[in-house]
Amino acid sequence: MMHAGTDEGLYGLTIHAAAKLLQAGEITATELTQAVLERIYAVDNDVKAYLALTPETALEQAIEADKALAIARAAGELDFLSPLTGVPLAIKDVISVEGVPATAGSRILEGYVPPYQSTAVNKLRAAGAVILGKTNTDEFAMGSSTENSAYFTTHNPWDLERVPGGSSGGSAAAVVAGECLGALGSDTGGSVRQPAALCGIVGIKPTYGRVSRYGLIAYASSLDQIGTFGKDVTDAAILLNGIAGYDRRDSTSVDLPVPDYRAALQPGARQAGHPGKGSLRGLRVGVPKEYFISGMQPEVELAVHQAIGVLGQLGAEVREVSLPHTDLALPVYYMIAPAEASANLARYDGIRYGLSVPAGTLWESYRDTRGRGFGPEVKRRIMLGTYALSAGYYDAYYLKAQQVRTLIKQDFEAALLDVDIIACPTTPTTAFRIGEKVNDPLSMYLSDVFTLSLNLAGMCGLSLPCGFDTAGLPIGLQLMAGAFREETVLRAAYVYEQATDWHKRRPTL
Ligand code: GLN
Numbered sequence: 001m002m003h004a005g006t007d008e009g010l011y012g013l014t015i016h017a018a019a020k021l022l023q024a025g026e027i028t029a030t031e032l033t034q035a036v037l038e039r040i041y042a043v044d045n046d047v048k049a050y051l052a053l054t055p056e057t058a059l060e061q062a063i064e065a066d067k068a069l070a071i072a073r074a075a076g077e078l079d080f081l082s083p084l085t086g087v088p089l090a091i092k093d094v095i096s097v098e099g100v101p102a103t104a105g106s107r108i109l110e111g112y113v114p115p116y117q118s119t120a121v122n123k124l125r126a127a128g129a130v131i132l133g134k135t136n137t138d139e140f141a142m143g144s145s146t147e148n149s150a151y152f153t154t155h156n157p158w159d160l161e162r163v164p165g166g167s168s169g170g171s172a173a174a175v176v177a178g179e180c181l182g183a184l185g186s187d188t189g190g191s192v193r194q195p196a197a198l199c200g201i202v203g204i205k206p207t208y209g210r211v212s213r214y215g216l217i218a219y220a221s222s223l224d225q226i227g228t229f230g231k232d233v234t235d236a237a238i239l240l241n242g243i244a245g246y247d248r249r250d251s252t253s254v255d256l257p258v259p260d261y262r263a264a265l266q267p268g269a270r271q272a273g274h275p276g277k278g279s280l281r282g283l284r285v286g287v288p289k290e291y292f293i294s295g296m297q298p299e300v301e302l303a304v305h306q307a308i309g310v311l312g313q314l315g316a317e318v319r320e321v322s323l324p325h326t327d328l329a330l331p332v333y334y335m336i337a338p339a340e341a342s343a344n345l346a347r348y349d350g351i352r353y354g355l356s357v358p359a360g361t362l363w364e365s366y367r368d369t370r371g372r373g374f375g376p377e378v379k380r381r382i383m384l385g386t387y388a389l390s391a392g393y394y395d396a397y398y399l400k401a402q403q404v405r406t407l408i409k410q411d412f413e414a415a416l417l418d419v420d421i422i423a424c425p426t427t428p429t430t431a432f433r434i435g436e437k438v439n440d441p442l443s444m445y446l447s448d449v450f451t452l453s454l455n456l457a458g459m460c461g462l463s464l465p466c467g468f469d470t471a472g473l474p475i476g477l478q479l480m481a482g483a484f485r486e487e488t489v490l491r492a493a494y495v496y497e498q499a500t501d502w503h504k505r506r507p508t509l
Contacts, residue, residue: 008506010035011178015235018181019083022069029065029086032181033058033130036088040132040179043509048154049164049174051093052101053133061130062086068128083262084242085128090180092171093134094141095226096215097121103354104217105137105149105167108373112354118215119250120184120226120243127242132180135170139375140345141186141219143167144194144447147438148377155434156199157507158473162431165195165447168229172199175229177509182239183229188219189333190426190451192227193463197426197476200465200505202236202493204228205451207483208458209254211240212247220340221252223333223455232503233464233494237261240486256484264487265494280314280495283488286321286419291450297429303467303475304425307496311423314495321415321422325407329453330445332408335388335401336456341378342385348373380441409457416482421492425450426463426476450478460486464493465502474502 010032013021021027037055044050065086072081091097094104098117103109121131138148146154146169154169156162157177164173168185172195175183185192187205196203204227211226218224226243230236241262246255266277287308292301312318350356350369357368374382388397415422427447437444454461461480468474477496479489497503 008178009039011039012506013181014231015087015181015238016083018087019085022086023073023078023081025069025073029062029069029130030059032086033062033088036132036178036180043177044179046155046160046509047157047173047177047179048152049135049170049177049179050090050133051103051105051136051151051170054100054131058088058130058132062088065128065130082127082242083238084124086130087181088130088132089124090132090135090171090174090183091121092168092183092185093137094186094217094219095120095184096217097131097134100134102134102217103151104141105139105151106373106375106378107150107355108348108369109354114215116215119212119247121215123243123245129242135168135174135183137170138167139378140217140341141167141188141191142341142377142381144190144444145432145437146170147434148375150375153434156431157509158200159431159471162433162473163198165198165431167191169195171229172196172201172203175199175231176201176507182235184239184243185227185229186216186219187225187227187455188223189337189455190448192229193426193451193461193476193478194448196229196463198431198474200474200502202230202233202462202464202503204236204240204462204486205454205460206240206244206486207460209252210460210484210486211243212245212250212253214247214249218344220337221344222340223337225455233490233497234262234265236462237265237490259487261486261490264491267491278314278495278498280311280316280492283316283421283492284419285311285316285318285492286415286422287318288321288323288326288415288422288424290323290326291424293428293449295428296425297469299469300425300427300429300475304477307466307477308423310499311492311496314499316492319419321419323411323415323453325404325411326453328404329408329456330449332401332404333452333456334384334445335397336405338381338385339388339398340385342382342389345378345382377441405456408453412453412457412459412482420481420488422480424478426478430469430471430473430475454480459483460489462489462493464497466500467502468505
């Protein structure tokens, strides 16, 4: 099915373009949902983005959305309708959707059906969005390639021999392959930004506390945050507006008003005295010297430098900054995240959720359930984390890591006194081959060397497309800012995107 503005069919639409057509009555949510489901049936055998599909409920939700659209149109109240009304979305399988199996990519949750729904999905549903299904993830979001899923590996739509990144690789691949219009992921150390970079789309990691974690299957609670994927900055911003906000059911969510992120993209249109559409005049951009490391893929380094050059041409003032504790982010993260994971994953005992292996004694049943239910990476982290938290080692490892975490946060606070945003690569390389790193955890951990710090600091950031390597694989530019400065990064990203064409390219499948 072809439609104005795309040569791909309805599934290729952005959320904002689809919203216009839906509101004008030129397409229906049912047609759009059907077109996306057909696309899934056509390509998901190759991409393998979805763990579970819910086509019947999706079509019911689309019919509901069509009714809401018709009523609003008749009443002249389309302005009050969310741009997400009737828009088909995908949800990472660590985020609970009531009545739909949630596995978190693990065998230990096989058969578990959450009896309640995450706040993020509740909000999307209240906005009229259509939920298509659950996307593949590394087991409990531990990984950078989606190869740690206990079920199967997701393939990168740009080159099916390569990984889509992880852990939210299913969501990122689904967006760029046209298997949904937008998606949710979770980012504990980079799992939204890194797959967004490797798949050539936009991924936002909101400030810790911006989005409720209620109904998000916990990995590392002080780092986890639900984030959004879109084909462009506007779509990712619309989705963030769809899920952000205080929730009394998550005591770490923050009670601050949620800005209109979409309006923030073009403040020039509204504010007198603003430099205006298309200009970054007045924006100070810091480039951390520690983020261009040896061993980086030269094409990534070049593309990111060129992108920073474009920010300068658009009027931004670019200067070097220093984040001196950057090299400690990886060891600190791999102390704190496994420590928190080892505590969070203690609840999978074969009694309360999913898999249960019967055995002679209770202890043997715990042992056999956990032994069979968890994969090797999860076991590695439970062991690491339990060790770091054990008496005698706690001070030397966990406490020390928390102290260094504070230093990393202070690095950001100091740098952000002089600049408004920080620009750097999202990943050191483009998408790697399936199987290339899966048996070498340390080299896999390095994929997130540029994204981990932001979670440790609790601040916000995003990745957006800024080029392609000679193999035709996308490259991501990471923009970061202080806590609750999402509007600043989104606006910079939007102005950059308007001046470039990278976000318009799509893989052929
Ligand atoms: N790759 C990192 C890890 O395995 C980050 C994962 C994430 O953000 N969920 O912990």
